[in-house]
Amino acid sequence: MTDYVTVTPDAPAGRTGAIKLHGREAFDGMHKAGRLAAETLDMVVPHMVPGMATADIDDMIRQFIVDRGGVPATLGYRGYTHSSCISINHVVCHGIPSEKTLKAGDIVNVDVTPILDGWHGDSSRMYLIGDVPIKAKRLVDVTYECLMLGIEQAKPGNHLGDVANAIQVHAEKHRYGVVRDFCGHGLGQLFHDAPEVVHVGRPGTGPELKPGMIFTIEPMINIGRPDVKLLDDGWTAVTRDRSLSAQFEHSIGITETGCEIFTTSPKGLHQPPYA
Numbered sequence: 001m002t003d004y005v006t007v008t009p010d011a012p013a014g015r016t017g018a019i020k021l022h023g024r025e026a027f028d029g030m031h032k033a034g035r036l037a038a039e040t041l042d043m044v045v046p047h048m049v050p051g052m053a054t055a056d057i058d059d060m061i062r063q064f065i066v067d068r069g070g071v072p073a074t075l076g077y078r079g080y081t082h083s084s085c086i087s088i089n090h091v092v093c094h095g096i097p098s099e100k101t102l103k104a105g106d107i108v109n110v111d112v113t114p115i116l117d118g119w120h121g122d123s124s125r126m127y128l129i130g131d132v133p134i135k136a137k138r139l140v141d142v143t144y145e146c147l148m149l150g151i152e153q154a155k156p157g158n159h160l161g162d163v164a165n166a167i168q169v170h171a172e173k174h175r176y177g178v179v180r181d182f183c184g185h186g187l188g189q190l191f192h193d194a195p196e197v198v199h200v201g202r203p204g205t206g207p208e209l210k211p212g213m214i215f216t217i218e219p220m221i222n223i224g225r226p227d228v229k230l231l232d233d234g235w236t237a238v239t240r241d242r243s244l245s246a247q248f249e250h251s252i253g254i255t256e257t258g259c260e261i262f263t264t265s266p267k268g269l270h271q272p273p274y275a
Contacts, residue, residue: 002195002207007188019186019194021212026119026188027253027260030214033121034251034262036070036114041125042267045274048127050104054086058097061112070114073122073191080235085111085124092220092228092237092245093182104130107140109247118189122216123263124249128272135223136244139176143221143246144271146170146178150199150217154252154259158209164201167219177226179245182237184216187251211256218249 003018007026043064044057062083065072072083087095087109088102095109102108111124126140146167153162171178184197195207199219224243231238239245248271251262264270 029119030262033116033119037121037123038263038265040112054097065114070116073113090239094235102129122251140246146219147248159206161201161205165203168200177222179220184218186215213254220247
């Protein structure tokens with residue numbers, strides 16, 4: 001049985017396993033943090049070009065967030081030493097910024113989570129570097145469609161299984177694999193909280209969606225099989241068959257009538273190409 005707790009000043013602030021139901025003040029905080037995340041992803045667009053080192057992109061991200069009063073949530077998180085995750089081609093998620101440079105034909109995910117006034121804005125977006133093969137561009141397009149179809153199901157009375165099923169059906173229609181090893185999560189004043197938001201499932205299953213819930217939806221879609229493996233660095237996850245992978249992520253909140261997306265691009269840069 002799923003437990004829910006309405007967030008009040010005297011409610012437990014930590015992880016209790018219960019799904020938190022937030023009020024308008026929390027939604028306002030999430031909109032501000034989410035906007036900063038989206039502005040950060042907008043900012044890097046002109047820098048996602050061949051020859052750019054991912055470490056330099058990460059430096060820009062850190063400075064951009066700090067200059068606007070935020071703190072990168074990943075910096076120091078469980079020993080992680082960077083302000084973003086940058087995942088290239090067959091890297092599914094948690095790619096570590098380095099001196100590695102981008103090449104024409106790469107597809108790249110940039111994932112950021114600024115903390116602003118105590119609230120976490122979590123979002124990721126794909127970028128196409130130079131001329132990208134048609135099959136790679138199609139994967140990116142379908143992954144974005146999966147995210148938005150999942151969000152369409154995020155409304156009160158539905159279940160997380162409805163969100164997951166919309167994503168799974170669309171991806172598998174294109175013969176893509178949906179990653180099972182990583183999922184979305186509750187969000188707010190904690191970086192990761194209940195519930196887990198999986199991206200495969202059956203309609204009507206899983207926790208019921210109720211007004212006040214805040215969580216991420218972040219499908220990872222592979223051209224090949226869904227299987228992944230973790231590299232020796234303890235962070236980087238790659239496709240086991242070395243096939244391309246793509247991901248988009250939004251932070252959302254359930255309302256009385258549907259949901260609000262906290263991390264929409266202010267410049268309308270929702271999916272590539274961004275020019």
